[in-house]
Amino acid sequence: MTALTLTLLALLLIAGTLLVLAPLRARGTADPATHDPDAPERERLEAERERLFAELRSLPERSLAEQPGPGAKDPRPELEARAARVLRSLDALPPAPSGPLPKVWLWGGVLLAALLVGAGAFSFLPRWQLAGLSSNEASAVRTAVQLPGLAAQARRSGSIPDELAWGKAAFDAGQYEQAASAYASALKQNPRQPEALRRLGIILLTRGDGQNGQAKAASQQNDQAFLLIRTAAQLAPNDPESQLLLGFALSRYGQAQLALSALERYRSLNPSGREADDLITGLRAQLKQSDPGQAVYAANCASCHGASGNGGIGPSLRRAGLTRETLSAVTLHGKGSMPAFPNLKGKKLEALLTLVLGWQK
Structure with missing residues (x-):
């Protein structure tokens, strides 16, 4: 909203308030005899003034040559002197309270106030309403409008x-x-628009759930949706939403490990994002139960190398390029800042090595 609009609305508010209050104020002073202590004297002097003016108007006009005869008295000077005294007495009185304003002022004020409320409903009120919403909710309301x-x-x-x-x-x-x-x-x-691809894909993927009795059609639509989402992630690998939706789609296809990798990448690209927290937790629990290597990795390695081996404090294990023998030796004896894990032996060590080497492939 521009400053000019705000100024006009402020002027409308002031004018509307004055128009509404003015008749109410006038209504309280509509009876001068009750609220004006000088009313009796004012009425007497005004009546005397009108009487003297009437007498002066009734006197015949005389020219300078027409002077009253000997013994005749001219009443005009005395009347004029008395009228002057009455006028001075009226001027000495305080101003009389104003009478009631016409009803048109009241209706004009009501109409102006209604216009002001209508203008506010389309300007200020939505902002007041949005002030009580979260940033996401307020953005959704503005978008819907x-x-x-x-x-x-x-x-x-x-x-x-x-x-x-x-x-x-x-x-x-x-x-x-x-x-x-x-x-x-x-x-x-x-067709090479990542946002349109991934969002259309996720719409199709979630819409396919409701196709009861049409398993084949739903399966084909889900395959098409997954292809759209995967293509979007290939076109924009560093876009957080691409990785988020890819992780969601992969989890729907039962690819828990790949889904977790995509979601961990989403978290690295958008550290403040919390949309995938529940899914990440569920995938980690699922992998820990179904894969013994994942359980060993989560207990010993994930804190440094990331939940999916993409790196964190330590380097990425997916791009390490180590042989099984080298990886085993580094795990058991440590290297550089990495501590040794001499207790990881037998089936636990073999399961861990199989997991990490599978990532590298």
Whole structure:
């Protein structure tokens, strides 16, 4: 909102308040005899003034040559002197309270106040309402308000930027049918758009869950969705959302280890992101129970090399390029800043080596 708009609204508020209060104030002083202590004297002097003026108007006009005869008295000077004294007495009295204002002022004030409330409903009130929401909730509300305009603009122009803007707004607002339509239209013009690919893919993947009795169609749609998400991750490997949605899709396909790797990468690209915390915890528990090597790794190695071997305090084990013999020796005896783990022997050591070598492949 511009400063000019704020100024106009402030002026409307002031004017509306004055218009509404003025009749109410006047109503309290509408009876001068009750609220004006000088009212009786004022009325007497005004009546005397009108009487003297009437007598003066009734006197015939005389020219300078027409003077009263001997013994005749001219009443005009005395009347004028008395009228002057009355006028001076009226001027000495304090001003009389104002009478009631016309009703049009009251209705004008009510109308102006209604206009002000209407203007506030489309300007200030939404901001007050958004002030009580979280940043994500406020953003979703603003996006939902903008959505119809973005959809209309995209349909008019058919341009990729407008289609993507519409798709993003619809996706963020939870209007997934609109988002799918917008992203599909954009991909028809240019299929190498990571955001459109991954978001359309996740919409198709979650939509496939509801196709009861159509297992084959749902399976084909899920395969298509996974392909879209994986392609988006290949086009934008450093985009956090690409890794997040890839991890989600992989977990749906039962690829727990690959899913955990993608989600750990998402966390490294977006340390403040918390969308995948529950899924990461579940995948870690699943891998720990199903893979003895993962259990050994989680207990001894994950704190330094990351939950999926992508690196952390220690280097990445997925890009280490070590042989089984070298990896075994480093694990048992340590090297550099890495401590030794001499107690890891037999099946535990073999399971750990198989896991890490599998990552390297």
